[in-house]
Amino acid sequence: MTLRPDPTFYPSAKLAMQAPPERLAYTLMLSPDGSQPDGLAVVDVDPGSTDYGRIVHQVIMPHKGDEFHHFGWNACSSALSPLTGHAFLERRYLIVPGIRSSRIYVIDVKGGPKAAKIHKVIEPEEVFAKTGYSRPHTIHCGPEGIYVSTLGGGGKDGTDGPPGIFIMDCESFDVIGRYEIDRGPQDKQYDFWWNLPRDYMVSSEWGLPPQFENGLVPEDLLSNKYGHRLHFWNLRERKNVQTIDLGANHQMALEVRPAHDPVKEYGFCGVVVDTTNLEGSIWTWWREGGKFHAKKTATIPPEPAKADDLPPLLKGFEAVPPLVTDIDLSLDDRFLYVSCWGTGEMRQYDVSDPMNPRLAGSVHVGGIVRQAAHPGGKSFGYGPQMVEISRDGKRVYWTNSLYSTWDDQFYPGDRGGAMVKADVGEGGGLTLDKDFFVEFPKGYRSHQIRLEGGDCSTDSFCYPSA
Amino acid sequence: MEGTAGLWLAVVASGLYHGVNPGMGWPLAVSAALMERRAGALWRALAALAAGHLAATLAILMPFAALSLLIEWQVEIRVGAAVLVIALGAWILVTKRHPRFLARVPPSRLALWSFLVALAHGAALMLVPIYLGLCRAGADAGHAAAGDLMGGNLGIAAVVAVVHSAAMLSAGGALAWAVHRWLGLGFLTRSWFDLERVWAASLILVGLIALATAGHR
Numbered sequence: 147m148t149l150r151p152d153p154t155f156y157p158s159a160k161l162a163m164q165a166p167p168e169r170l171a172y173t174l175m176l177s178p179d180g181s182q183p184d185g186l187a188v189v190d191v192d193p194g195s196t197d198y199g200r201i202v203h204q205v206i207m208p209h210k211g212d213e214f215h216h217f218g219w220n221a222c223s224s225a226l227s228p229l230t231g232h233a234f235l236e237r238r239y240l241i242v243p244g245i246r247s248s249r250i251y252v253i254d255v256k257g258g259p260k261a262a263k264i265h266k267v268i269e270p271e272e273v274f275a276k277t278g279y280s281r282p283h284t285i286h287c288g289p290e291g292i293y294v295s296t297l298g299g300g301g302k303d304g305t306d307g308p309p310g311i312f313i314m315d316c317e318s319f320d321v322i323g324r325y326e327i328d329r330g331p332q333d334k335q336y337d338f339w340w341n342l343p344r345d346y347m348v349s350s351e352w353g354l355p356p357q358f359e360n361g362l363v364p365e366d367l368l369s370n371k372y373g374h375r376l377h378f379w380n381l382r383e384r385k386n387v388q389t390i391d392l393g394a395n396h397q398m399a400l401e402v403r404p405a406h407d408p409v410k411e412y413g414f415c416g417v418v419v420d421t422t423n424l425e426g427s428i429w430t431w432w433r434e435g436g437k438f439h440a441k442k443t444a445t446i447p448p449e450p451a452k453a454d455d456l457p458p459l460l461k462g463f464e465a466v467p468p469l470v471t472d473i474d475l476s477l478d479d480r481f482l483y484v485s486c487w488g489t490g491e492m493r494q495y496d497v498s499d500p501m502n503p504r505l506a507g508s509v510h511v512g513g514i515v516r517q518a519a520h521p522g523g524k525s526f527g528y529g530p531q532m533v534e535i536s537r538d539g540k541r542v543y544w545t546n547s548l549y550s551t552w553d554d555q556f557y558p559g560d561r562g563g564a565m566v567k568a569d570v571g572e573g574g575g576l577t578l579d580k581d582f583f584v585e586f587p588k589g590y591r592s593h594q595i596r597l598e599g600g601d602c603s604t605d606s607f608c609y610p611s612a
Numbered sequence: 613m614e615g616t617a618g619l620w621l622a623v624v625a626s627g628l629y630h631g632v633n634p635g636m637g638w639p640l641a642v643s644a645a646l647m648e649r650r651a652g653a654l655w656r657a658l659a660a661l662a663a664g665h666l667a668a669t670l671a672i673l674m675p676f677a678a679l680s681l682l683i684e685w686q687v688e689i690r691v692g693a694a695v696l697v698i699a700l701g702a703w704i705l706v707t708k709r710h711p712r713f714l715a716r717v718p719p720s721r722l723a724l725w726s727f728l729v730a731l732a733h734g735a736a737l738m739l740v741p742i743y744l745g746l747c748r749a750g751a752d753a754g755h756a757a758a759g760d761l762m763g764g765n766l767g768i769a770a771v772v773a774v775v776h777s778a779a780m781l782s783a784g785g786a787l788a789w790a791v792h793r794w795l796g797l798g799f800l801t802r803s804w805f806d807l808e809r810v811w812a813a814s815l816i817l818v819g820l821i822a823l824a825t826a827g828h829r
Contacts, residue, residue, distance in 0.1 A: 151808050157797035159641075226800065228637050229719060231710030234806040289715040317709075382718045409647055493721050566829055609639075609797050610646040 154237045154599040155223045155546060159406035159477040160611035162223065162537050162600065169195070169261055170569040170598040171314075171534075171543060172217075172240060173565055175204070175590040176337065180211035180602045182589055186242065188259050189565065189584055191543070199567075199582045203260045205253055208267075212244025212251075213550060216594045218285025219251070219329035219604055220292060220316055224342055227608035230289050235316060239265060240596065240600060241292060243282035245549075246359070248273050250294075252319050255450050266319050276321040279310040280304045281355060284337050290381065291316040293325060293336050297355060304355035306574060309335040311349070330386030334373040337402045340381050344408060348438075350415055350430065361551040363460060367484040370394035370421055376402075376431060378438045382596040390440045395422045400428070403475040403482070403603070405500070406612040412500050414482055415440070416473040424448035424463060426470035426486060428501050444503040446470065449489050459555050466514050469556075471548055472532050476539040476601055478611075481506065481574065487548055488556065490516045492568065494542075496575050506574035511566065512546060514556060521580040528553060529563020534595040535602040542568045542576065547591035563592035616749045621774050622742045627779025630735050631787070632666065634804045637661040637726055638784035640719070641652045642792050642800075654792055657722055658785050664726025666777035667736070671727075673743055673769040680747055680765040688825055690748075694822035700734040700823040701815030708808065734815050739824030743772050 169192040175185045221235035232578045255262045273279060279402040280298035287293070292314040298304025310332070313324040326332075334351035351373020357363050371421035374396045378388040393400055396417045404413030412432035420427060428444040440592060448465040460466065469488035475481070475497070482503060485495040489512020495503035510518040512526040516582035520526045528546035535542050545565045547553050553561075563586030568576045586592050596604065630636050641661065645654035679689050711732050717725040730736045747765045791799050 151801050151804055153801070155801065157800050226639075227643075227719075228635050228639055229717070230715055231635070233635065233804055234808075288732060290712060291715075343643060343719055345720065382716055409649075552824065607642050609800075612646050612649070 150234050151226060152221065152235065152237050154394065155221075156600075156605070156607065157223070157226050157609040158611045159607050160477075162607070163477050163539065165537055165599065167538060167541075168536055168597040168599060168601070171565075172255065172596045172598075173525050173545060173584070174214040174217060174242065174593040175530055175563065175586055176214045176547070176550065176593055177210070177589055178547075178553065178591055180213070182221040183207040183210050184212045184214040185590070186240065186253055186262065187584075187586065187592075188255075188262055190259065199584055201584060201586070203262055204587075205262050205264065207251060207264070209247065209249060211247055212249055213246035214242060214593055215245040215348075216284050217242040217547070217596065219287060219596070219600070220319075221586070222287045222600055222605040224288055224481060224606040225606060227289070227342065227343060235602065238540070239319075241285045241294070241319075243285070243294065245281050245283060245297065245488045248282060250281045259308055268319065268321060271307075271314070272321050277324050278307055279309055279312055279324070283335075286339060286604075286606065287316060288340065289342065290323065292319075293338070293535065294348070295335050297335055297352060297358075308333040309354070309587065311335070311338060318364060325384055326386075327384040328386060330341075330539070332377045332379070332386055336400055339404050339413070340606065341404055341408050341411065342381070342606050344433075345381045345409060346433070347381045348402045348404065348413065349377045349379065350402050351375055352398055352400060358549065359551065360481070362459070367397055367419075368421060370397060372397040374399055375415075376440055388438050390431070392417060392439060392440060392442075395420050396427065400471065401473045403473055405479045406475065406477050406602075406607055408478055408607060409610040409612065410479065414473060414475065414500070415499070416484065416565050418470055419467050424465055424467040426468035426484075428470070428473065428482065428484060428495070428503055434501070441568050443497060443501055446484070446486060446493070449515070455515045457514065457556055457558055458512070464468070474533045474535050476535050477537055478539060481531050481539065481570070483529045483535060483542055485533050487531050489513050490518055490529040492530040492533065492542070492544060492576065494570070494574060496574055507571070507576035509568055509576045509578050511578060520583055521578050522563075522583045524583050524585075526564055526566065528557050532594045536597060536598060537600060537602070540570050542570060543595050545592035545595060547593055549589070553591065562586070563590050565592050565595065616746060619742050619745045619749070620775070621741065623776050624779045626738060626742075629775040630730075630786075631780035631783025631805065635733075636665070636735070636780070636784065637722065639790040639791075639800055640722060641784070641788040643798070645792050651792065654788055655785070658781060658788060660722035661726040661784065662781040663776050665730045665780055666773055667723075668727045668730035668736040669739060669773040669776055670769065672731070672740060673773055674766070676740055676744065677747075677762065677765040677769040679728055681762050686748070690741070690744050690822060690826035693744055694819045694826060696819075697734070697737055697741060697822065698736055698819035701812045701819060704734065704815070705809060705812035707725050719761065733811070738818055739772060739776060741818050743769060743797040744822070745825075746772065781782040793818065
């Protein structure tokens with residue numbers, strides 16, 4: 147029992163930035179063919195430690211075929227609003243969904259790097275029965291408990307009804323039920339996040355399970371059948387209040403990153419590919435005069451390539467699309483990091499003016515054609531993908547797998563899971579740390595990273611940074 | 613009359629206690645001032661919180677004021693109120709659960725939220741035994757007619773609710789202002805203590821004292 151709020155809860159993003167640096171990272175490991183159970187790797191990220199850059203502990207699951215993807219904490223800084231009534235929760239459990247199995251693991255990480263262990267397993271049947279949803283994805287802790295977005299509806303292939311968000315109890319981890327009261331036109335789901343004091347939520351769209359589980363469906367992509375809309379919600383009324391179509395050619399609107407300072411009524415979203423020209427794009431959305439708006443504010447061009455250097459899926463295009471698969475915003479709302487998984491680039495945009503992102507830094511590592519080596523000498527398979535930023539904004543970590551079946555289409559063969567780190571310069575700029583290259587056990591790929599004590603895509607702040 | 617002084621002190625002290633407890637809402641006033649970038653928003657939020665608290669206190673006290681018509685049943689009413697307070701304290705102590713419906717209230721509706729919180733956590737109910745003590749002291753002072761007695765008791769209920777809420781407003785307001793002006797948001801996490809068990813225990817204690825003295829003339 148704690149007598150005061152968890153010391154890793156911060157009233158504002160500014161206070162979170164002043165907190166001590168992370169010493170541990172938690173990274174999901176997945177077995178792409180389901181031949182081994184998935185796991186959670188505990189990585190030492192303390193530069194003063196002899197184990198720096200190594201996996202110091204693994205929690206291996208009792209089941210196979212879960213396919214770990216995204217995950218999140220049971221509690222975060224959002225607990226510091228008196229409105230939630232949860233000020234005395236501990237940031238202690240990682241909620242890890244299996245995107246393929248719909249099973250959810252609750253992992254207790256209290257007690258040091260080697261103490262992480264499974265606390266509870268929520269079986270898929272409970273998720274199906276209580277929500278009618280399947281394939282749980284993004285986790286956020288908020289006013290009513292733990293919110294979980296899903297990619298599938300009911301039925302075997304997840305197309306019986308639309309996917310959506312459900313809520314879990316933040317203490318017992320019981321699945322409570324669906325979030326939506328009025329979903330409006332929303333029929334696909336991917337990411338979601340919110341502005342708590344202003345009481346709105348934003349959600350995005352990837353595609354339905356048949357469009358991703360067995361690999362990207364080229365015909366669906368070329369006929370613009372993946373998601374391309376943003377949905378805006380009245381958070382506590384659980385009601386879709388506005389839907390913005392980014393245009394059907396803007397296929398796969400994925401990560402939603404609102405400004406961390408709740409005074410600011412804007413945020414970003416990354417679009418994987420424009421089917422008219424293979425560009426990746428960054429969109430800025432904002433609220434003005436009670437309405438939401440969205441505008442394309444940065445584009446990343448494809449790079450020409452010889453057909454011989456390309457996987458079958460891309461041969462006909464003679465180009466590598468950047469494939470913007472993840473974006474992440476630093477806690478001071480200054481730098482937006484953009485993963486270009488196809489071209490093998492991590493970009494850093496200065497978004498001090500959110501309507502005019504300015505490229506401030508870039509490093510190349512991996513890539514379909516470029517295959518840039520890591521400065522430490524090792525080869526980095528795939529491309530930069532799930533990216534996470536330290537609270538103080540000085541270190542950026544990323545891994546390299548997108549999704550088992552998609553990895554195999556864009557990067558045939560097994561290229562090895564990896565996690566790397568880059569240091570951020572004073573006024574911007576990125577430099578890869580040549581001494582930090584985490585290799586994962588044979589047969590495993592790596593996905594999302596969470597940092598000890600919170601990071602730049604978990605915590606929601608209830609008080610302004612002013 | 614020294615008994616009444618003690619009871620009025622309890623009305624004020626409980627108001628101060630509710631006011632400084634972050635769970636009763638003063639951080640929301642700080643948030644409002646920071647969000648709107650002007651100090652005036654702080655006072656508006658505090659006024660909404662105090663209004664909700666006042667309404668909850670009145671909503672709980674008024675039925676008891678009406679019950680005071682039943683002069684024959686005063687002991688039973690006191691016992692009933694005491695048992696209710698003890699039961700709520702015990703429930704909070706055992707379940708340690710926060711009612712989830714409170715999280716459905718939009719942040720823009722602070723008065724409603726404050727009203728519901730004061731009801732759900734027994735802040736208003738805690739005043740009932742204190743209030744009934746004050747009514748008894750008033751009744752003992754002179755043998756008034758039933759109508760006058762009820763009018764008097766309604767008046768006492770209103771005064772108790774106003775004094776209590778004013779104490780809450782001044783304590784919460786002072787703290788919110790100090791945090792906004794000088795102490796900074798870091799003070800929030802340093803000063804917020806989990807007093808749920810203490811709170812539950814104090815409900816039980818107030819109920820037990822009321823129970824012990826219920827039969828006394």
